[in-house]
Amino acid sequence: MDRVIEKKTWTKKRILTIVGIAALAGLIIASYYYTSGGSKLNVDTERITISEVKKGVFQETIPVNGIVLPETTIYLDAVEGGRVEEKYVEDGAVMKKGQPILKLSNTDLQLNLVNQETSVYNLLTQMQISRNAAQQNTVNKLNQMTDAESQLKEAERVYLLDKHLYDQKAIGSQEYKKAENDYNYYLQKKKLTEQILKQDSVSNQQQLTQAQQSYEGSQNALAVMREKVGDLIVRAPVDGQLTSLDAEVGQNKNKGERLGQLDVVGGYKVRVDVDEHYISRIYAGLKGHFDFAGKTYELIIKKVYTQVVNGRFQVDMIFTGKVPDGIRRGQTLQILLALSDERQSLLLAKGGFYQQTGGNWIFKVSKDGSTAYKVDIQLGNQNPDYYEVLSGLEPGDKVVTSSYENYGTMQELVLKGK
Structure with missing residues (x-):
């Protein structure tokens, strides 16, 4: 006898179909929710920092x-090289201008000084000898001048006498001509002697000037050499404190090497x-x-x-x-x-939000304080306390300035705890 088989309402195929449709619908709804700009996150207000934008004085x-x-710090360098012979003071000493700090020795430099002094003394001796010779030569020229003048006077007397006698026809022309020639000769000799004496005077003056210049040059060279030897004793150039001294007895220091420094107190x-x-x-x-x-x-x-x-x-x-x-x-x-003068600006307190936003946007708190939503902003200069707001916010606006590290891509914060 045939038996009627009852048809099942919830078959396995039907259940799987319904579950698949529900999952697809949920995925569509979730996708729309997270891509439509409506992502929200509940945030405890006690865990964030809310700051008010205000007008105030800003300085970058x-x-x-x-x-x-x-x-003022003065560096002490070795003007001349040498071996450190003696230290007069130590680091930290308070110095007076000109007070010795240390002494160097340089035998070559000291020998050059002795040679220079000898050269100057030899030059001075030679100058004295030359001066004496010039004076003797001048005396000789003056004696020659005296002789020429005396001879000229005698020749002139004879000439005038013979001329008178010749006019009186008391003597012959031969005797008169001789007297005239002698007179002209001694006249020319006197003029030549005067010229020689004048040239000798000019020459002596030139030699004296050249010798004096040479002597002064040697004296200046000697003074420079003495100064260089004097520089072997390093002295404080000004009043101050010796804050470092890099020199020990027996140590060799080269010319120009740093010895220490002196601070002006x-x-x-x-x-x-x-x-x-x-x-x-x-x-x-x-x-x-x-x-x-x-x-x-x-x-x-x-x-x-x-x-x-x-x-x-x-x-x-x-x-x-x-x-x-x-x-x-x-x-x-x-x-x-x-970096700037003080000026009136719109001020935003600094906070951790900048690390995630780069100052391009911020969460602004709504008027009722229940939410905070993203707004675009533009920031200018900054100082340790504030950013300068250029656009996007107004005085009195409240914004979240703490870190956004945990907010991901949230578009809106729901503020809880008020």
């Missing part, structure tokens, strides 16, 4: 470190390292400040060293007012260096 500054140095400067990124914006006259012992002190850039080493360059800053009491050489100061 950068933090830099500086080392306190003496305002009473003034300080600060040598500051700056990142090369700012080299085009750093110039003499920029100001900075730092806090020390509960007070703020002002500095100003005096000199910029444009040579870049390991990505950094240096500037020297000096105090514009009182120097802090208790400051010491080698001390490190943390300085805020101003």
Whole structure:
């Protein structure tokens, strides 16, 4: 006898079909949810930082470190090489100008001084001999001049007498001509003697001038040589403190080698390292400040060293007012260096959000404070506390400034805990 078989309602095939359709629908819904810009994340307000955008005074500054140095440092170099014979002081000594620091010996230099002195003395002796000879020669020329004048007078007397007698026809023409010739001869001889005496005087004066110049040149050379020998004793060029002395007795020092340094006491400067990124914006006259012992002190850039080493360059800053009491050489100061003047700007507190957004967007809190949503912004300059807002926000806006590291691609934050 045939039996009717009852048809099942929930077959395995039907169940699998329904599950597949449901999974596909869920995938479509999830895909739409996460790609439609509506991704949200619940955030506890106690774990984030919310800051208010405000209008205020802004100045672009950068933090830099500086080392306190003496305002003036004088380096001691060996003007002449030699062997260290004696040290008169040690590191840290307070020196007076001209006070000896150490003594060098140089036998070659000292021998050259002796030779130079001998040369000058020989030259002086030769000058004296030449002067005496010139004076004797002048005396001889003067005697010759006296003889010529005497002979001329006698010849003139005879000539005038014979001329008178010849006019009176008391003597013959032969005797008269002889007297006339003698007179003309002694007249020419006197003129020649005068010329020789004049030339001799000029020649003597020239020789004396040349000898004097030669002597003065030798004296100057001797003075220079004595000064070089004197430089073997290294002395303090100014009042100050000897902060380093690299020399030991018996040690040989070459000419120009560094022996130490002397710091002028009473003034300080600060040598500051700056990142090369700012080299085009750093110039003499920029100001900075730092806090020390509960007070703020002002500095100003005096000199910029444009040579870049390991990505950094240096500037020297000096105090514009009182120097802090208790400051010491080698001390490190943390300085805020101003790159701009103060101006009114829209200010946004600095925070960890910048690492994820690069300053291109931020989560802005809604008016009711229940959510925070992404808005595009543009930031300008910065200082250690604030960014300068150029666009995208208004005074009074509240934004999330803490880190966005855990927010992924969220478009909106749901703020909980209020």
